[in-house]
Amino acid sequence: xxxxxxxxxxxxxxxxxxxxxxxxxxxxxxxxxxxxxxxxxxxxxxxxxxxxxxxxxxxxxxxxxxxxxxxxxxxxxxxxxxxxxxxxxxxxxxxxxxxxxxxxxxxxxxxxxxxxxxxxxxxxxxxxxxxxxxxxxxxxxxxxxxxxxxxxxxxxxxxxxxxxxxxxxxxxxxxxxxxxxxxxxxxxxxxxxxxxxxxxxxxxxxxxxxxxxxxxxxxxxxxxxxxxxxxxxxxx
Numbered sequence: 001x002x003x004x005x006x007x008x009x010x011x012x013x014x015x016x017x018x019x020x021x022x023x024x025x026x027x028x029x030x031x032x033x034x035x036x037x038x039x040x041x042x043x044x045x046x047x048x049x050x051x052x053x054x055x056x057x058x059x060x061x062x063x064x065x066x067x068x069x070x071x072x073x074x075x076x077x078x079x080x081x082x083x084x085x086x087x088x089x090x091x092x093x094x095x096x097x098x099x100x101x102x103x104x105x106x107x108x109x110x111x112x113x114x115x116x117x118x119x120x121x122x123x124x125x126x127x128x129x130x131x132x133x134x135x136x137x138x139x140x141x142x143x144x145x146x147x148x149x150x151x152x153x154x155x156x157x158x159x160x161x162x163x164x165x166x167x168x169x170x171x172x173x174x175x176x177x178x179x180x181x182x183x184x185x186x187x188x189x190x191x192x193x194x195x196x197x198x199x200x201x202x203x204x205x206x207x208x209x210x211x212x213x214x215x216x217x218x219x220x221x222x223x224x225x226x227x228x229x230x231x232x233x234x235x236x
Contacts, residue, residue, distance in 0.1 A: 004040045004213030006063060006176060013143045015052045015114065018076075019150060019174075023048075024067035027214050029128065034061075037221065040213045045071040053110065056081040057152025058136035059088060059127040062214060066092060080108075080116055084134025088127065103135065113144035119163050121154035123187050140167045149173040149201050153210070155186045156193040160200040168202035177208030177224045179217035191227030206232075 001009040010017040028034040054076050086101030106118045117140035125134045139150040149170045178188045198206040211224040
């Protein structure tokens with residue numbers, strides 16, 4: 001279930017998984033700035049069930065929403081995140097035992113048949129005007145029946161092919177189809193690169209996210225998905 005932008009819920013093989021939840025209606029440290037589009041906040045934290053695994057890719061406001069996380073705190077069992085993000089979450093009241101905080105290339109067995117591989121991304125972190133105090137991630141989620149790539153923000157580079165060769169093929173790749181700009185090409189992908197990335201990952205199915213809830217770039221709200229769909233038709 002996709003909540004818009006990069007937030008989604010997965011119920012698979014008996015586990016309830018929440019990824020990058022932003023349900024507070026804003027993605028800015030400045031109160032009232034960068035609000036969600038009218039009508040896009042259909043669900044609230046009250047609708048979210050108990051969560052087995054919560055994923056956080058990095059600490060930007062549109063991927064780590066403290067207002068949402070704090071409201072969900074009683075429902076969260078484990079948080080999966082990169083180095084540095086866990087320390088920030090501890091300051092927010094989460095117990096270290098709740099945190100699975102690792103480096104790139106680490107592997108963690110969560111439960112029978114559930115394994116996480118912590119994989120690279122090409123991005124940066126920035127929270128409260130402090131740059132790169134936490135690591136930015138993507139994730140390989142292996143369940144008893146499926147292998148899924150959970151992409152975080154990333155520019156296009158050879159790491160996607162390396163992940164595909166090491167962990168692929170994937171039944172599903174959830175990729176940030178971006179609010180994009182050519183000046184951001186090293187930290188966000190262009191629409192045509194999303195299709196190439198799905199191929200590099202050896203993914204059977206692509207779910208493009210990171211659009212349709214906030215205005216973070218100088219293009220129409222639906223431009224990213226239209227562009228990705230067009231390039232996908234050309235590729236096919």
